[in-house]
Amino acid sequence: MSLSPGHTIPSRGPFTGRTIPELARDLRDGRTTCTALAERALDAAAAMNPVLNAFVTVDAAGALRAARQADDELARGADRGPLHGIPVAVKDLIMVAGLPATMGSRHFAGYVPGEDAECVTRLRRAGAVIVGKTTTHEFAYGPTGDRSASGPSRNPWDPARMSGGSSGGSAVAVAAGIVPLALGTDTGGSVRIPAALCGIAGFKPAYDAIPADGVFPLARSFDHVGVLAGHETDCLIAYRCLAGVEPAGDEEESADAPGRIAWLDTDGTDVWDERVVRAVRAAAGPMDEVRLPEGLAQEARVTYTVIQSCEAASVHAERLSDAPELFGSELLERLRAAAEVPGWRHVRALAARERLAGEFGALFERHDVLALPTVPLTAPPLDRREVEPAGRTIEVRPALLALTCPWNVLGFPALTVPAGTVDGLPVGLQLVCRPGDEPLLFRAAATRLTGT
């Protein structure tokens, strides 16, 4: 695979280039402690957050307490597995008991939930150490990551550029090496988009594979809890812990049998940064190519937008009528438009979703994994809603979501992995499979990335 090895992220933190298995070995071999890892994450957050704004809340006391307990447990042989003692950041849309949860919104200023989200409970049970809460786009309703009550999260590759969103802070915290792992949510691409724009791995599992209880909803029928890490293997490890999936024995044994993978040719009529598409295609290497039937991607996007709009407006209807002034102006405008989408369009979108499941499913009859760009452009400057990378005007928001949101409509697992850079900014390769084929997905990623 033709990654551009000359490009490395400018911001480097203590976990840059470190994988969870390496950290786990160091912990068990006595080369470090859970407390030392937590301290390094806290120090890095303190040093880098003023520029990057990855964190809304850093919980130093809670992290050190959890790290000491994790050390005690390891010392007495109570090993909770691969996440034991690993510092983790949690998107500020996911409830952590006792820590503020703002959802990136002034509506929730001062709100402190009393209970952990189910995914946080599972993180703790796996021994992970929660370092803090990461910046989210306001109510997670935006792929840019630059609209939040506490300001935009900034891209470590260029802090004048957007991180992508909505799980922007989680992607930034990992990309800057502040933590090796973060939780995010992904309704239309909110894990994968910032992961791609920040040059890390991000995995959106199958729908409801990781429970969304205790996660503030954006559009419940598309909301997925996902994971972000420097390496896709770390995503797989975290996914297994959070989804309660045991590695299958045969999976390990048949590591020499990668899934049948094909490049999914994206519709040439869309206006994107073709340099990004070409770079990702080249990085993916030689493979079969398949085409989407005419209009199918567009139908998936319209279906996504209609259902997401109606569900989001349902979540926020009372806030919209009672306290509209607490929304940021961009979100207020979007929500008001969403609230006016007529119900009959929602009825049709629900029917379209059924049809799309069949039509996209047919794509997977001859291939196990489809490959495509995660995002067909590089990180735009903050606050920009249009860019002209090659003299053609691209609308930022729909372009960011164009290749990720169809997989939320279908609830299919989708992974993004770094695939080099364009203009010194990272681009991502997206791999998609049907639910149940996750082992093939990660195997395909590993095979591609090592060039074997």
Place this chain on the structure above:
Amino acid sequence: MSLSPGHTIPSRGPFTGRTIPELARDLRDGRTTCTALAERALDAAAAMNPVLNAFVTVDAAGALRAARQADDELARGADRGPLHGIPVAVKDLIMVAGLPATMGSRHFAGYVPGEDAECVTRLRRAGAVIVGKTTTHEFAYGPTGDRSASGPSRNPWDPARMSGGSSGGSAVAVAAGIVPLALGTDTGGSVRIPAALCGIAGFKPAYDAIPADGVFPLARSFDHVGVLAGHETDCLIAYRCLAGVEPAGDEEESADAPGRIAWLDTDGTDVWDERVVRAVRAAAGPMDEVRLPEGLAQEARVTYTVIQSCEAASVHAERLSDAPELFGSELLERLRAAAEVPGWRHVRALAARERLAGEFGALFERHDVLALPTVPLTAPPLDRREVEPAGRTIEVRPALLALTCPWNVLGFPALTVPAGTVDGLPVGLQLVCRPGDEPLLFRAAATRLTGT
């Protein structure tokens, strides 16, 4: 049961008071023929339709052809069962190959489908003889039955009054004794309302128990195909043929074990004709009483209205924009309002439907069958949208639907049977059960009606 035996329907046709088992016996005993039954139905239609407007299309040639074939089959011992040779009318929303299907609308003037609806295929397979197509409220979107491209169907008890709808013509054809059986559809009460207002039995089975393929949709998630007949036993016979349900052996044997039945106390805050409620309560006889939790019926009605509006607007969106002038003015106004129901309300209504299923389901934990009025008023004069039966103004449309539509939201089987008269007009007792308990429902009806 305290039926008022003194009141009988003024219009009497050849099938008034005749049950399907009686007719079946006469056919097999050689006392009549399928052709003779068809001729009597055709003659009655010719004589009574100018006043009652039950039929949009009478298919004399087709009926006689089918009847002769049915006679031939019986003569050679090919007996198709209880519906063999029975004249049946079919609502003009249900496709019969080669016969016009107007849906009660000018949009479908001249439309002739090429294939039978699945329920019609099953009717023919059971040997029934299709006499014609019956008047439907325009696109089945209305419980009054007095808005149709071919004029209102008229109540045989008083042709100046509405039949109820939307399966008005089917109810009128049966109530007037023109046919012993008719097919209707019921989205919010469209079988049960006209059956009750016309003094006959009507059964809406569980959702999709009779397939709706080939039936023009009103609101697909609530649309049910149902049957209308003079006696509830005939409804059961027809239902079994159309749904492919075999009588269970134990059901016949345990006829001495009626289901646990309770009167469902309706909310006293609603403005209805209380004389009707009292008459039906008295007709039902002594039984347990249960109350709906506060607000539940209202929530079911709102849920019904929102989902029905959005689905109906989805069905008609193109007609609404391309040829609004072909709709009747009342329906045009209703559809335009329906098209503006916002999608976020549809999202909430879908969630409410889930909740309601649980809450209504709990009502059936201690009883198998619930009894309540079918319609809390008698047939209003044609075209009236408000009535004042006791000095209080009642809005006709919501009152007609109030007690029937919740069971469409839940998809529960619901049967209406005659329960006497008020002011010389029939009222109906409605019996409801959970899917699977249909034998108990019909047993409860039989027990009640015979007073045993």
